[in-house]
Amino acid sequence: MKDLIFKSESVQDTEKFADRIATLIKKHDLILLKGELGSGKTTFTRSIINSKYFANDINHIVPSPTFNLLQIYEFGNRKIGHADLYRVQNKEEITVLDLQKIVDEGSLIVEWPEIIDSSISANILNINFEIHNNSINLLVEDGGGWKDRIRSISFKS
Ligand SMILES: Nc1ncnc2c1ncn2[C@@H]1O[C@H](COP(=O)(O)OP(=O)(O)OP(=O)(O)O)[C@@H](O)[C@H]1O
Ligand SMILES: [Mg+2]
8 A cells, every 4th residue: 555646747846756755864764766767766866865955955966876886975964875776686785785784874765676685674665656658656655664754745745
């Protein structure tokens, strides 16, 4: 069951929704982004990192993590990681990234998270990106620890 569905009809819509999620992110959060190629996962992630809750600079450029698997950003005392596991072939490549450490020290957003096992201890937010004819639907679901926060979004919309 989905807790919230956000219909995005433009890149700006996705950016606006990301900004709203950014207001809610706390230490120990793990945000898992699933969905087909080109469905807006990186667009969403960059908006969060560039938002005033993190980079606080609209011109801040977030490099693509596709080839590095993981980028970690530190803004003052806030730390946020962005992993893209699309190219990962085996679980050993994940082990060395020590994703648990990032979640312990800050928050982490993961694209293509299917290969991660469920051993990471965190508050989890699942977002599935679904491409439709004229929109992209973001299906938002609590994975443990996000229920009240998701509810706070839906009440405002
Ligand atoms: N409503 C929308 N929200 C987000 N992106 C959109 C939307 N409509 C069109 N786009 C376009 O779709 C593309 C999304 O690319 P993006 O890299 O964010 O996807 P992705 O899910 O990260 O892909 P990948 O699985 O390859 O990492 C961008 O070129 C963007 O301009
Ligand atoms: Mg991407």
